[in-house]
Amino acid sequence: MSGHDSKYFSTTKKGEIPELKEELNSQYKDKRKDAVKKVIAAMTVGKDVSSLFTDVVNCMQTENLELKKLVYLYLINYAKSQPDLAILAVNTFVKDSQDPNPLIRALAVRTMGCIRVDKITEYLCDPLQRCLKDDDPYVRKTAAICVAKLYDINAELVEDRGFLEALKDLISDNNPMVVANAVAALSEIQESGNRSIFELTSNTLTKLLTALNECTEWGQVFILDSLSKYKAADPREAENIVERVTPRLQHANCAVVLSAVKMILQQMELITSTDVVRNLCKKMAPPLVTLLSAEPEIQYVALRNINLIVQKRPTILAHEIKVFFCKYNDPIYVKMEKLEIMIKLASDRNVDQVLLEFKEYATEVDVDFVRKAVRAIGRCAIKLERAAERCISVLLELIKIKVNYVVQEAIIVIKDIFRRYPNTYESIIATLCESLDTLDEPEAKASMIWIIGEYAERIDNADELLESFLETFPEEPAQVQLQLLTATVKLFLKKPTEGPQQMIQVVLNNATVETDNPDLRDRAYIYWRLLSTDPEAAKDVVLAEKPVISDDSNQLEPSLLDELLANIATLSSVYHKPPEAFITRVKTTQRTEEDEYPDGGETAYSESPSQGADSGTSPPTASSGQHSARQTVAVPGAAAAPAPVPDLLDLMGDGNNALVSVDQPTTPSGPPLPIVLAASAGQGLQISAQLVRRDGQIYYSMFLENNSAIALDGFMIQFNKNTFGLAAGGPLTVPQLQPGASANTLLPMVTFQNIAPGPPNTLLQVAVKNNQQPVWYFSDKISLAVFLSEDGKMERSTFLETWKSLPDSNEVLKDFPGIVINSIEATLDTLAASNMFFIAKRKNANQDVLYLSAKLPRGIPLLIELTAVVGVPGLKCALKTPSPEMAPLFFESLENLLKS
Amino acid sequence: MSAIISQFFVLSQRGDNIVFRDYRGDIPKGSAEIFFRKVKFWKQDGEEEAPPIFNVDGVNYFHVKVVGLLFVATTRANVSPSFVLELLQRIARVIKDYLGFLNEEALRKNFVLVYELLDEVVDFGYVQTTSTEVLKSYIFNEPIVVDAARLASLGPGGLFMQGHKRMPGTAVTKSVVANEPGSRRREEIFVDIIEKISMTFSSSGYILTSEIDGTIQMKSYLSGNPEVRLALNDEVSIGRGGRSVYDYGGSSGSGAVILDDCNFHESVHLDSFDVDRTLSLVPPDGEFPVMNYRMTQEFKAPFRINTLIEEAGSLRAEVILKVRAEFASSINANTIVIQMPLPTYTSRVSFEMEPGAVGQATDFKESNRRLEWSLKKIVGGSEHTLRAKLTFSQELHGNITKEAGPVSMTFIIPMYNASRLQVKYLQIAKMSKTYNPYRWVRYITQANSYVARI
Structure with a gap:
């Protein structure tokens, strides 16, 4: 096979990761670069390439900036999941931060700040200190942002190292980009720290206003926004500020314009001269209008802001209503906002033009827009008394087109117009009644019914009209039912004749007996009582004069409006909600678990954290009494001093089956557990622990005593690879231990997570760490008994069959000369408590032969034959199983069980 | 705290994460999913468009749409909303400057560069700079240019890929840093006068409202950043002198171009603007608006x-x-x-x-x-x-x-502009016989909301 072929072959055979690994370690630069690119490509499409960490980091030491940048990008993504390996990069980072090339210096600091790993952060401080005072502005501006990054990771460090002062110094920097970043960083720190570290004095104000002129457009926004919080001392200062800011209105960047508008509006509050204010309003109008020439997305933002501005200062755009006319190709969200502003700007002077537009919109195709246009006509009528009549005639025109939803919408607004101008336009009721049958929307129906009830005395056939609705009363929505009830009562009070009398009976009956809507029922009962006790009083109540309404829909509370105006050019002004209503601050460190542990076949707890692989499926059979019996059994030998652990890196660094931290408190009871870490070996921390099985679940029962002089917290635990792949199935729950305090915990375990290869053994190596001490390693012994599952009992026939089917080579024999069986009963109880189940017994001369069955995880059966003479030392055990390699472990636990 | 963002991300229209950067780690995982679900189903029927800002469980979500992508920022602080929205637009522009073209593919191909940019633009949630010019000295990755041939096929619509309300950018789609393969970088500068006009006619044909939103947009590829002088026509004046929008007429005959309001890029010096209507500036790299203006003065309907x-x-x-x-x-x-x-x-x-x-x-x-x-x-x-x-x-x-x-x-x-605002000349300071870069001045007018009622 030629070299070329073999390469091709390996592509298909080896899979992507090993191949990339090979390329990353290639001796050719270009090949390495291509490989890193491939890795980044895989990373961006969501593949887990974290296993290549070391190989990628090895490419970091290069003069090639392109390659270096790629490696840094990779590091930012995966350092968090490989914190120990990330250390490997520290040296290069520190070296890079002193490189003669400013780009490399800046890149090093920028990247280190993005790696949220404590060990990296420690090494960041010195380079950062240097870079804040670097000669190159690119490095300084990068360092300024880096302080904000560091503050987010470790605020204390920032304060201790005096970075805040350094940042404040940068406000006076001669490079505007550095100033802008320093301002941005200080503002963020100020907000997250909630204390004033960055106070705006008139001195800083001057500096910032100067920087404003030279800054990039984005920097201008940073600065303008931080200045908007500045309270001018007097009108003169306010005028001065405004004068400096006004030229920003001419900027091509919409964000700059809006931030400048905000700033000016804010300072205008202080300015007393009406001339100045008028002049400013005049200056703001054209730029605000120009925002509407931008992309529709920006238009939307502008419109939402303008909506607020015109509520406060309607004069600014009073003459510009035409620019808010809808274009046919405006997106619907822009059209809706424009309509709203048109209503706000409508005046006696322009109402004819506005009505013409609304009428046009009302025949467009978008139903929501049409409805809003119809409603807008009604709102104009309510707002402008002199135009009301013209509005009504437009509405009537629209009703005549007989487009269903237009008619319904028109009736809804006409009801409001009647409320606003009582006894003025009732002549049109007849026209409205023509459309009665077509109404199918609750609001429109309810409005129409209200009109009939309210003007019952002027509508000749009001009773007929209402009666037509009554047939369907039970099916109507609550809104319509309530209106029907009230309208019928009005009708009855106005025309107390036979027809209405009957109707009122029907309605009251329907609304009290036949309904389960409490609102409807209660209202009906009130009417009923009123009518039956004092009809005159009922008249006074029901037919009382109503207060005149005004158009306040979509008008904001003055206090809310002021708050929103203070937040012009922020999201608040788009949502029309105060910031606290939607801002949820989250510390950057809060990441989802997936982020930190990219896909783990290796994770210690994968699918079923609370269940061992096969074990817990059957209902538990053991009683609690038996538990305590088993707990008394200690695992000998493994206690005392911490055994040396062969492979530390493997133990601690096995990827993501990380040290799991603390969460749910449990209190195990029972006799003392064997000591696994003596106080003398653990600098005063003593740990006793043992594996136990409860209700089908394996736990690591632990007892921790703090005999040291300091409080210990942040306990975590990890298990090394072992025969059964035991690993923590959840976090270790240990509270902070004060000196002299102790705590019990039950740690649920999972099995078959990180299995040690090789012949089975009982060694369980454990590492426990806390925040104050070094990591403690100790060894424990695994008792096979904890794996025997509750469903291990076999049918007698199955037992026989299995026994026969297994070859003799699967039978292992062992003698226990030291064990005495004193009572068959007691022995069987003890064994049953450990899930070894009695099948049969036979007598062979003076010997008793007992047959038992048990089951290991993954359904491996254990067939047990015990032979002994009661009261005589010596027990013979024969074990037959498909996994005879388990025999030594079984015998060990059997011995432990029966020895006592 | 005025201006902290916690996260920035870019989602595709399907809700896929294209870019995701967490600056402060104080927002729980899944924010992108929460955001997308909320935007997708703003009202039950999913018909209505979500507003650009909303709050879910204490997390404020901001978004803008750029070329069909969602640019999103989250924060817990009571920030300046226009600041964040503007920032999102600027990030999009900076990325576009670097990549030459902004779309999902370009972002994905250049993710390393994008992350490098994001780290320089924002530190610990604080914006540092969005100037392409300034960023150039800190950015080391080279952009990978997406296939330009396919972009051409987008046709004239490609001009408007900048998002539905944004001014269309210059049609140039090359990166400010990428060198064209095989050739020297071409010395050129683009100036676009882009006007979006809104007009409403009554049923009888009268103009009810009229408005021009204009931008003079510049994109410079000049090496050595020479000073540039841009002269506008003399008739331009700013401010309607307190007259309201209702007062039309009278001004149209005189040839005066009266802007209601305008603003300038921070690189622009206005020293001689009052004298001869000249803007002088050292154009930074990347695309940027030299001047934005707004006009309601009557103009001729196209x-x-x-x-x-x-x-x-x-x-x-x-x-x-x-x-x-x-x-x-x-x-x-x-x-x-x-x-x-x-x-x-x-x-x-x-x-x-x-x-x-x-x-x-x-x-x-x-x-x-x-x-x-x-x-x-x-x-x-x-x-x-x-x-x-x-x-x-x-x-x-x-x-x-x-x-x-x-x-x-x-x-x-x-090549038409409704306002009659004009760039009379574009002068490059160090111009000589040997140095005469291409200068492109272009006009474009497009409809924003152009409506005739019946």
Whole structure:
């Protein structure tokens, strides 16, 4: 096979990761670069390439900036999941931060700040200190942002190292980009720290206003926004500020314009001269209008802001209503906002033009827009008394087109117009009644019914009209039912004749007996009582004069409006909600678990954290009494001093089956557990622990005593690879231990997570760490008994069959000369408590032969034959199983069980 | 906190992640999916367009559409919304400057470069720069140019691939950094005067509203960044002197070009603007607007539309559409589309084109009851007519004009500008006998909202 072929072959055979690994370690630069690119490509499409960490980091030491940048990008993504390996990069980072090339210096600091790993952060401080005072502005501006990054990771460090002062110094920097970043960083720190570290004095104000002129457009926004919080001392200062800011209105960047508008509006509050204010309003109008020439997305933002501005200062755009006319190709969200502003700007002077537009919109195709246009006509009528009549005639025109939803919408607004101008336009009721049958929307129906009830005395056939609705009363929505009830009562009070009398009976009956809507029922009962006790009083109540309404829909509370105006050019002004209503601050460190542990076949707890692989499926059979019996059994030998652990890196660094931290408190009871870490070996921390099985679940029962002089917290635990792949199935729950305090915990375990290869053994190596001490390693012994599952009992026939089917080579024999069986009963109880189940017994001369069955995880059966003479030392055990390699472990636990 | 973004990503129309960069790590995973689902199903029926900004579970999502791709930013802070939207547009422009052309394939092929750009443009959520010129000194990856041959086949529509409201960019699709294979970089500079006009005619043909949104767009490929002087016609003046939009007339005869408002790119020096209407600037690399302007002064409508509807019995009507090009015969308009909504109960339409019609097509879109008439070309001064016979499935309610129309029109008119704003000359400072770069000054007018009511 030629070299070329073999390469091709390996592509298909080896899979992507090993191949990339090979390329990353290639001796050719270009090949390495291509490989890193491939890795980044895989990373961006969501593949887990974290296993290549070391190989990628090895490419970091290069003069090639392109390659270096790629490696840094990779590091930012995966350092968090490989914190120990990330250390490997520290040296290069520190070296890079002193490189003669400013780009490399800046890149090093920028990247280190993005790696949220404590060990990296420690090494960041010195380079950062240097870079804040670097000669190159690119490095300084990068360092300024880096302080904000560091503050987010470790605020204390920032304060201790005096970075805040350094940042404040940068406000006076001669490079505007550095100033802008320093301002941005200080503002963020100020907000997250909630204390004033960055106070705006008139001195800083001057500096910032100067920087404003030279800054990039984005920097201008940073600065303008931080200045908007500045309270001018007097009108003169306010005028001065405004004068400096006004030229920003001419900027091509919409964000700059809006931030400048905000700033000016804010300072205008202080300015007393009406001339100045008028002049400013005049200056703001054209730029605000120009925002509407931008992309529709920006238009939307502008419109939402303008909506607020015109509520406060309607004069600014009073003459510009035409620019808010809808274009046919405006997106619907822009059209809706424009309509709203048109209503706000409508005046006696322009109402004819506005009505013409609304009428046009009302025949467009978008139903929501049409409805809003119809409603807008009604709102104009309510707002402008002199135009009301013209509005009504437009509405009537629209009703005549007989487009269903237009008619319904028109009736809804006409009801409001009647409320606003009582006894003025009732002549049109007849026209409205023509459309009665077509109404199918609750609001429109309810409005129409209200009109009939309210003007019952002027509508000749009001009773007929209402009666037509009554047939369907039970099916109507609550809104319509309530209106029907009230309208019928009005009708009855106005025309107390036979027809209405009957109707009122029907309605009251329907609304009290036949309904389960409490609102409807209660209202009906009130009417009923009123009518039956004092009809005159009922008249006074029901037919009382109503207060005149005004158009306040979509008008904001003055206090809310002021708050929103203070937040012009922020999201608040788009949502029309105060910031606290939607801002949820989250510390950057809060990441989802997936982020930190990219896909783990290796994770210690994968699918079923609370269940061992096969074990817990059957209902538990053991009683609690038996538990305590088993707990008394200690695992000998493994206690005392911490055994040396062969492979530390493997133990601690096995990827993501990380040290799991603390969460749910449990209190195990029972006799003392064997000591696994003596106080003398653990600098005063003593740990006793043992594996136990409860209700089908394996736990690591632990007892921790703090005999040291300091409080210990942040306990975590990890298990090394072992025969059964035991690993923590959840976090270790240990509270902070004060000196002299102790705590019990039950740690649920999972099995078959990180299995040690090789012949089975009982060694369980454990590492426990806390925040104050070094990591403690100790060894424990695994008792096979904890794996025997509750469903291990076999049918007698199955037992026989299995026994026969297994070859003799699967039978292992062992003698226990030291064990005495004193009572068959007691022995069987003890064994049953450990899930070894009695099948049969036979007598062979003076010997008793007992047959038992048990089951290991993954359904491996254990067939047990015990032979002994009661009261005589010596027990013979024969074990037959498909996994005879388990025999030594079984015998060990059997011995432990029966020895006592 | 005024201006922090947490994430930036680009999604295809199908919702695939093309680019994804997390700057602050304070947004839970899956934000792209959450966003896409929300946008796709804004209202249950999926008909209504989602607004560019919304909040889901405390995360604010911003998006703009560029060439059919969704450019999205997320944040938790109470940021300046126009800032973020503007930023998204600028990121798109910077990427386009580098890649020469913006589409899904170009982004995918150049993802390493795109990520490099994103890291320089934004740091920890703070915008650093969006200037292609500034970025050049920090960017080391070379763009991989997508096959330009296939782009040509996009035809004139390609000009508008910049997004549906954006000014069409210059038709140049080469990267600011990529060298053309085998040849030296050509010294050239493009100046485009692009005007989008909006007009509304009343049913009797009066102009109700008229507006021009204009941009002088520049794209420079000059080496050594020489200073450039751009002279506009002397008649240009800014500000309507406090007069309202209602005051038309009087000004049109004088030849004055009165802009309501305008703004300039930050590289522009206005020192002599007041004296001789000259803009001087050192053009940065990449495409950028030298000047944006807005005008509501009365101007001549390039097209007049005449609509006649005749009812023929209760189940039939005839629509006659007439379009007249009111510009010089040396100028041609292209890609003209005229649309008119018809009553919802229209069941059938038969068209009758003028004799000898070339390059015209008609269609009745039954799904939205719309008549569509497209013309490849209209020569200045000419007039075209279309007759359409409508058949209704139910009797007319009354006035058909209330249920049909308005007529809207889209078009492109190259080498024509409605405002009469002109670039008199384009001077390159270091020009000499040996250095005489290509200078392209082009005018283009297109319809924004061009509507005739009936």
